[in-house]
Amino acid sequence: xxxxxxxxxxxxxxxxxxxxxxxxxxxxxxxxxxxxxxxxxxxxxxxxxxxxxxxxxxxxxxxxxxxxxxxxxxxxxxxxxxxxxxxxxxxxxxxxxxxxxxxxxxxxxxxxxxxxxxxxxxxxxxxxxxxxxxxxxxxxxxxxxxxxxxxxxxxxxxxxxxxxxxxxxxxxxxxxxxxx
Amino acid sequence: xxxxxxxxxxxxxxxxxxxxxxxxxxxxxxxxxxxxxxxxxxxxxxxxxxxxxxxxxxxxxxxxxxxxxxxxxxxxxxxxxxxxxxxxxxxxxxxxxxxxxxxxxxxxxxxxxxxxxxxxxxxxxxxxxxxxxxxxxxxxxxxxxxxxxxxxxxxxxxxxxxxxxxxxxxxxxxxxxxxxxxxxxxx
Numbered sequence: 001x002x003x004x005x006x007x008x009x010x011x012x013x014x015x016x017x018x019x020x021x022x023x024x025x026x027x028x029x030x031x032x033x034x035x036x037x038x039x040x041x042x043x044x045x046x047x048x049x050x051x052x053x054x055x056x057x058x059x060x061x062x063x064x065x066x067x068x069x070x071x072x073x074x075x076x077x078x079x080x081x082x083x084x085x086x087x088x089x090x091x092x093x094x095x096x097x098x099x100x101x102x103x104x105x106x107x108x109x110x111x112x113x114x115x116x117x118x119x120x121x122x123x124x125x126x127x128x129x130x131x132x133x134x135x136x137x138x139x140x141x142x143x144x145x146x147x148x149x150x151x152x153x154x155x156x157x158x159x160x161x162x163x164x165x166x167x168x169x170x171x172x173x174x175x176x177x178x179x180x
Numbered sequence: 181x182x183x184x185x186x187x188x189x190x191x192x193x194x195x196x197x198x199x200x201x202x203x204x205x206x207x208x209x210x211x212x213x214x215x216x217x218x219x220x221x222x223x224x225x226x227x228x229x230x231x232x233x234x235x236x237x238x239x240x241x242x243x244x245x246x247x248x249x250x251x252x253x254x255x256x257x258x259x260x261x262x263x264x265x266x267x268x269x270x271x272x273x274x275x276x277x278x279x280x281x282x283x284x285x286x287x288x289x290x291x292x293x294x295x296x297x298x299x300x301x302x303x304x305x306x307x308x309x310x311x312x313x314x315x316x317x318x319x320x321x322x323x324x325x326x327x328x329x330x331x332x333x334x335x336x337x338x339x340x341x342x343x344x345x346x347x348x349x350x351x352x353x354x355x356x357x358x359x360x361x362x363x364x365x366x367x
Contacts, residue, residue: 032326078330106309133309142331143317162328
């Protein structure tokens with residue numbers, strides 16, 4: 001009995017040491033998969049920006065769809081880390097009334113285009129450009145990346161500050177539930 | 181005999197967890213050090229950014245060497261704050277954090293102050309935008325479950341200076357602070 005107890009304590013001790021070192025070995029926390037539900041009814045601010053083709057995209061044209069709006073930059077490490085998962089989310093939800101819009105902050109099209117070539121899988125969702133970062137103020141963004149999930153009626157359903165694994169089943173489930 | 185082994189393991193476990201509050205990790209490739217702590221359900225870390233790394237980052241964003249030199253040589257850290265499992269949402273203003281250099285308190289240089297200095301050096305608008313958003317947020321709120329940011333934070337100190345940093349935030353209206361001790365600026 002005592003031997004079993006000793007073994008258990010030793011196992012827990014060694015496991016906890018490994019686990020704590022494993023998580024933060026590179027100095028970066030892992031990307032998570034929790035969205036914060038916005039309890040108050042808050043209408044999403046306006047968003048009207050050019051995409052990679054130079055066409056103007058207006059958030060209000062997506063009313064009736066669930067829209068994910070992600071604010072990012074190519075030099076932002078967690079933004080880069082989560083970009084592939086955004087595309088996997090896009091692939092899993094694009095036929096289910098969900099739109100993904102990524103808003104690049106302050107960079108030119110060439111810089112963004114070359115970065116997108118390095119992302120696996122390559123993003124096919126809408127890439128918008130905010131050259132003077134004015135949307136950061138209107139959307140109350142204090143740090144990159146920040147992501148909002150907009151309900152079909154144009155109100156904010158969820159917010160995520162910092163990098164996420166957007167293709168995690170919990171996030172996909174939360175987003176698809178909004179389409180019902 | 182078994183009792184002695186059990187007691188030893190218990191003491192070892194206790195002592196390791198007691199000391200696990202602050203950790204130091206050295207990157208095997210760059211040699212940069214990370215000081216980290218996990219308290220009150222919140223993870224906080226500072227990782228040295230070597231001056232040449234910061235210089236390369238900002239020159240690639242459009243700054244000249246002359247414009248960005250005062251910043252990159254001001255003891256810059258990649259800072260992470262993350263609400264893993266605090267009792268509620270946490271809110272902070274990084275200008276309320278304090279440095280202790282040789283026991284004497286010193287305030288951080290605000291991001292707005294750095295921006296003023298860089299604007300006066302006629303830096304490009306796109307470079308200033310990248311600078312602003314590459315900094316650790318001056319004010320932010322994180323919900324439990326993994327809200328976090330990673331950004332640069334200048335201590336305004338010379339190379340190789342040693343200091344403690346007291347970071348402060350509110351958790352569900354309650355004031356909380358944590359200290360990283362013996363942090364060293366990169367050479």
